[in-house]
Amino acid sequence: MSVPILKQSQYLIATIQSALSDEDLLALQTKLVERVGKFRSRGVIVDVTALDVLDSFASRTLRDIAHIIRLRGAETVIVGIQPEVAFAMVQLGITLEKVSTALDLEEGLAYLDKRLQHAPAEH
């Protein structure tokens, strides 16, 4: 099942609504990377609130998305990781290093606003 990507001013918001297969994840990656350039977005939020498990492939793909999008000149925030999921991930040694995280969508938007305030804006 594919993930809807919404454009909200200079951000893209991808809300994962159910467990994704590996192909779905890779499709999400391709689509996000492409849209960031198309809409000249400055930030990307991936919302995983609905997921009650994040396996190593999903985590690695999220990390890759964040790194690729940084190369495309935008910031990525993963939001909505559940407490149980977070601890399970850490126990498996998945820590999403160098990837920004926030509690929920609202916090993620606030984080991006703050980050981009300090960065040179391209109006």
Place this chain on the structure above:
Amino acid sequence: MSTAELNSDIKKASESSTNRLRELVAHLRQNRTQLREEWLRRIFEAKLLTAMSRDEVFAEATSVYDSYVGALETRTLEALQAYAQKLSERIIPRGVETHEVVGIVLLLRDVLARSLFAKYHTEGDLLNAVLDAYEPAANSIAITVAVGFVRERERVIREQQEAIRELSTPVLQVRERLLILPIIGVIDPQRARQLTEQLLRGIRANRARVVVIDITGVAAMDSHVANHLVQTVEASRLLGATVIVTGLSPEIAQTLVKIGVDLGKMNTVGDLQGGIEEAERLLGYKVVLTQEVHAQISGLNDGA
């Protein structure tokens, strides 16, 4: 032994022993007052149930006696079991010990057996037959009551442990978006796990952005607990919260470096005050001592 097994034990009695039991029950009913008095005398003599008043012991003994005879008569243990559980619920908070409960049941068993000896001592065979019927039933009853008591006690203990554990890891909000988690005492793996769970839930519930974990009250830490702490810090970050660890004692700091725990990802500040100040800085708070209070304090100092 399970209730079902006990029940089948007590029911195994053959036709003739059924009659014996009936006879026995009639005898116990007839001599109720006298046997109960004898039993009470023995209880007081053995200094059991000292936590309860004489009247209370009398009331409980009466109902235990009746339930006991009832169990012999109906040859089912359910009613007695339910009674034993209620009795345990009542007397455990009073500080009644296991040996006392087992003691009074065995005393009753003894008192009743003696009365049977007294009644049938002239007829050896009949006495044997009566005891054949009485002994298994009395044993089942004693086991049922003792097990019921111990089970109830264990339940109370488990509940208390749970309560202590919850009390021992409070997650407190000191400011909007700022939580503190003071840890005091020994951290075992189970507590460490619970602590993490509560913290992560607290971060979500309070929408915390910064958490100060204060371990001033932790005397020692092994590599297992230290690694767990590191994992907690990382899991909190996945929820979008920054963790500051404060109050690492010189001993713990040295141990952690010696056993080579990777603390590179941890944000540490010397004491709780410093940790809260750092957290306020991260959140953009600025705490200012107002002039009025300042004047008041110096005024107080001058007066002293």
